Amino acid sequence: MINDIIIKGAKENNLQNIDLTIPKNKLVVMTGLSGSGKSSLAFDTIYKEGQRRYVESLSAYARQFLGNLEKPNVESIEGLSPAISIDQKTTSKNPRSTVGTVTEIYDYLRLLYARIGKPVCPNHGIEISSQSIEQMTEKVLEIVEGRVEILAPIVKEKKGTHQRELEELRKDGFVRVRVNKEIRDLDEDIVLEKNKRHDIEVVVDRLKIKEGIRTRLYDSIETSAKLGNGKVIVLINGEEHVFSENYACPHCDFSIGELQPRLFSFNAPFGACPECSGLGHKRKVDPKLLLPDKSLSINNGAIKGWQNPDTYYFKMLKTTAKHYKIDLDLPIEKMKKKDLDIILYGSDKKIDFVFGGKSEDGYRHQKSDFYEGVITNLERRYLETSSRFMREWIEGFMSETTCPVCNGKKLNEAALSVRVGKTDIIEMTDMSVKDIIKLIDNLKLSKQDTQISEMILKEIIERLSFLVNVGLDYLTLSRQAATLSGGESQRIRLATQIGSQLTGVLYVLDEPSIGLHQRDNAKLINTLKKMRDLGNTLIVVEHDEETMMSADQIIDIGPGAGIHGGKVVFQGTYDEIIKSKKSITGEYLSGRLGINIPKERRTHDNGYIEIKGAKQNNLKNINVKIPKGVLNVITGVSGSGKSSLINECLYKGVSNKIYRKKQPQGEFKDLLGTDSFEKIINIDQSPIGRTPRSNPATYTGVFDDIRDIYTMTNEAKIRGYKKGRFSFNVKGGRCETCNGDGVIKIEMHFLPDVYVPCEVCDGKRYNKETLEVKYKGKNISDVLDMTIENAVEFFKNIPKAYNKLKTLNEVGLGYLKIGQPATTLSGGEAQRVKLAKELHKRISERTLYILDEPTTGLHTDDVKRLLEVIDHIVNAGATVVIIEHNLDVVKVADYIIDLGPEGGDNGGKVIALGTPEEIAKNKKSYTGMYLDKVLKR
Structure with a gap:
């Protein structure tokens, strides 16, 4: 057995063999x-090859459904195990x-509630x-003292269809029927009821309880249950007792059938709320969005999308307003509520609508109908239209x-009626993980329920504990x-993998500590060690010192x-790396x-x-002051x-105020205090584009500048080439064989699809004529293939392009x-591209910047450079607000707002609140506890 993973000749991306x-x-x-190439090695080489080999072990039929799994650029890898990647991609976009x-x-909770x-x-x-x-019979025998009538429940509008069953029962005992409220003997002609609509209730038996009649009682109750769909009414000395094979209330018609796990699924019709189909919410037209400016009148365009008075719908609105004497020149804010309701939700009586001209030759259409209302009309069209454009417009x-x-509970009434303890299943899922554990620990169950639920609760507690262990x-x-x-999503998948208890697996993780406070880091590290101790190999791409x-x-x-990376600089233990002079990480x-x-903090x-009064989500009605500048x-x-606080309330x-x-x-x-701002910039980690055609050059606008440069060359002027000639997104200059992609996709059916360089343009994206135009000896394709670092030097004499490229660098x-x-950029890289785009614009004290964990994916050396850029922004007078756990960022802050105490x-x-030094002295602050060590160091 090979005890190592042996990699030879890894050349993926920038890896140097x-x-x-x-x-x-x-x-x-x-x-x-x-x-530097760590993700290229961990994910694009090791994980990708492990996944490819596993897929290749499957049948050709199975492989056709698993997409493109190309062999990474590596000579050989020995000792690979089946590989699982746990990255930062969001778990699911499905609501x-x-x-x-x-x-x-939740699957185990459904089973718990069903059992x-x-x-x-x-x-x-x-x-x-x-x-x-059996239980019904025993109960009746316990309480009965006197005459008994066993009744089947009301059967509506059956009109004598029980005649055959009644005749059979007559052989065994005294049988009567109750028609509506009147009880009749069976001897009366029940067939006569066929032509009438009655509620018929059957009295199956009437007897004096004595020893030896238990069998007859059992048979009578059983027959009654069959006729009554499980429900039995027993009259004992004139008092009614209700029993049911189903779950049924004795005082009303509420009943539910057998408890099954599917009853508690909001993703299945059996359990989902019929109104919202298990989503818990409905999309409705919001009057606030439809009428954004209430100082306007309807005639002056108050209703968005209904500003044109010549449209069919607006003419109906005007006719309705005339009918109800509603003034459409009155500002919305001054209109009576009942008048606005008619406009938005429709009329309560029919109105005569007339369309078209009045002359004999003119088109004229007349109808009498209810007015639909603006909101009702939009919601109807939203459901009926097949036009994607129309749906997006109404949305x-x-x-x-x-x-x-x-x-908002997603489930139907029957599912929500079921309790474990005093809690329904949605109330339980609305609790935090740690509170669910407390609730389960304090459950008081009967001996039978304890035995039934023992294994289920054990599984639930274990999985909840895994979530606790990853913070x-x-x-x-x-x-x-x-x-x-991204960090939460990754740690959830990590917790799920722990629950699977797999061994002999290669796990590749991408910065699992992202978004995790230092206090919870130890829990995460212990979790990783447990996975290792099960007999798994963990390769973790990480910058965290504790890890x-x-x-x-x-x-x-x-x-x-x-190009300056892609080599193994160091391999060894922590004690060895801190002694290494070759490793910048060790330094x-x-x-x-x-x-x-x-040396000093800004005042x-x-x-x-x-x-x-911030109350969003778990905020406790807090007041927060954030210093400007x-x-x-x-x-x-x-x-x-x-x-x-920052993304939902502040940003x-x-x-909303500025724009x-x-x-x-x-x-x-x-x-x-926001009136002084004229611009707010939110720099998050969402992608800068969702297609390969989007790139740092197109996003920052530097590609426009580069195309301008090529348009100004003598060769382009002689040929009459305009700016569009140098775009790979439009016809003209691009290679039409590959539509400017540079590659051709070859479908291999049962084998992975193969991407090969376009034979016509040789992967350069442009046609031959466009590539003949050169600037300083390089064509437009050569420039796109340059690193940003090299491009800074190449375009140093073109200020517009140089400044943008310099900022990216x-x-x-x-x-x-x-x-x-x-599509190949990480969340942190995308965030820094966005930051670069904003940096070459004018920065002033009237700008507010918000950054959400900008150090994601950054080495300490990169953090150092990022802080220099942020320092430049603040020195220009702007206000910067950063959400961050990284103590290297926290320690350089002018002002810290620490929230908690827990999650x-x-x-x-x-x-x-205060400077890093003030926070470090605060005994209540977990951040202060760790910050104190950093400041002393």
């Missing part, structure tokens, strides 16, 4: 500068996907139960509202998967980025290099932004409310190619 031996069943950290469904905990759940009547609040015929006026039937105890199981950050200290081996790729870990703490001389850092443990609130938008924003009472992206497809329901409070 690497030979490397990695020990198996160890925790191995790969580190290095951004763009039905939740933390509970992704981790499969030991107790239905409670929603109308009377009493527990209801089902009984077998611009829509917002999500809680389902009025299930109140996600603040999450609720009902949290939509699409709202999770490196805990690793069995560190592999440092470098020494630089791009920082040892303290020989570092990010300096500012708050420019006033404050004030957020008052300084570097602000928002800290706190995961789930403490940082994103709720959306200020954006007069009406986008949904976080819940807060007031937002003050300054934020640490010099190793990227100008034309590198956007989820136990977070959302302001724990500490």
Whole structure:
């Protein structure tokens, strides 16, 4: 058995023909500068080859469904195990996907509720139960003293169809029927009832209870249950007793059938709320979005999309207004509510509508009908139209509202009636992970329910504990998967993998510590060690110092980025790397290099932004003052409310004010001190483009400048080439054989598709004529293939292009190619491209910058350069607000707002405010505890 992964001749992307031996069943950290090649080695070479080999072991039929799995550019890899990648991509964009469904905990909860759940009547609040015929018989025998009538429940509008059954029963005992409220003997001609509509109730038997009649009683109850679909009414001394083989309330018609796991699924019709189909919300046209400016009248265009008075719908609106004497010249804010309701939701009586001319030759159409209303009309057209454009246009006026039937709980009334303890299944999933564990620990179950649920609860607790161990105890199981950050999503998949208890697997992880506070880092590291101890190999791409200290081996790729990287600079233990003079990582870990703490902090001389009464998500009605013109850092443990405060309240609130938008924003009472801003820039980690045609050059606009340069060359002028000639997105200059892609896709059916360079343009994207135009000896394709670092030197005499390229280089992206497809960029790289785009614009004190964890994917050396760029922005007078866990960023802040103390329901409070030195002295702050060590170091 091979105990190592032996790699020979790895040349994927910028890897420099690497030979490397990695020990198996160890925790191995790969580190290095951004763009050094560590992801190329870990994901694009090792993981990709492990996945490819596994797929190749499958049948040709199975392989056709698994997409393109090309062999990475490596001579050989020996000792590979089946590989699983746990990266930062969001788990699912599907609104039905939740933390509970992704981790499969919700499946176990459904089983739990189906097995030991107790239905409670929603109308009377009493527990209801089902009984077998045996149990019913025993119960009657317990309580009976006197005459008994066993009745089948009411059968509506059957009109004598039970005649045959009644005749059979007559042989065994005394039988009567109750027609409506009147009881008749069977001797009466029941057939006569066929032509009438009656509620018929059958009295199956009437007897005096004596010894030896138990069998007759059992048979009577059984017959009654068959006739009554499981429901039996027993009259004992004139008092009615209701029994049911189903779960049924004795006081009302509420009943549910057998409890099954599918009843508790909001993704299946059996359990989903019929109104919202299990989504918990409905998309409705929002009057606020439809009528953004209430100072306008309807005639002056108050209703968006209904400004043209000559349209069919507007003419109907005018006729309706005339009928009800509604003044359409009156501003919306001054209109009576009942008048506005008619306009928006329709009329309560028919109106005569006339369309067309009045002359004999003119077209004239007349009809009498109800007026539909603007909102009713849009919602109807939204459901009926097949036009994607129309649906997207109407969606611009829509917002999500809680389902009025299930109140956002997603399930139908029957499912929500079932309780474990006093909690329905949705109430349980709305709790945080740690609170569910407490609830389960405190459950008081009967001996039978304890035995039934033992294995189910064990599985639920184990999986919940895995989430706790990766620092996600603040999450609720009902949290939509699409709202999770990259780090949260990755750690959820990590927790799921722990639950699988696999051994002999190669796990490749991409910075699992992202978004994790230092306090929770130890939990994550222990989880990684547990996975290793099960007999798995873990290759973790990571920059976190604690993770490196805990690793069995560190592999440092470098020494630089791009063409300057791609080599193994160091391989060994933590104690060995801090002694290495060749490794820049070792230089920082040892303290020989570092990010300096500012000699003095900026003062708050420019006033404050004030957020008052913030209640979004878990925020506890907090008031926060953010100083202007300084570097602000928002800290706190995961789930403490940082994103709720900054992204939902601050960014959306200020954006709505500046740009007069009406986008949904976080819940807060007031937002003050924002009038001084004329621009707000949110630099997050969403992609800069979703197709390979988008790249750093097109996104930042430098490609426009480059095309201008080529248009101005003598050769282009002689040929009459305009700017469009140098675009690979439009006809003219691009290669039409590959449509400017540079590659041709060859479908191989049962084998992976093969991408080959276009034979006509040889992968250069442009036609021969366009490539003949050169600037300083290079054509447009050569420029796209340049690294940004080289392009800075190449275009140094063209200020417009040079400044943009220089900025890209300054934020640490010099190793990227100008034309590198956007789809190949990481979240951190995309964020820095966005930052670069903003940096070459004018920066002033009237600009507010918001950055969400900008250090994602960055080596300490890259963080150092990023902080220099941010420092430049603040020195220009702008206000910068950063959400961050990285202590190298936190320690250079002018002002820190620390939220907590915990995540989820136990977070959302302001724990500490002030400079890093002030936070470090605060005993209540977890951030301060770790910051204190950094400042002292």
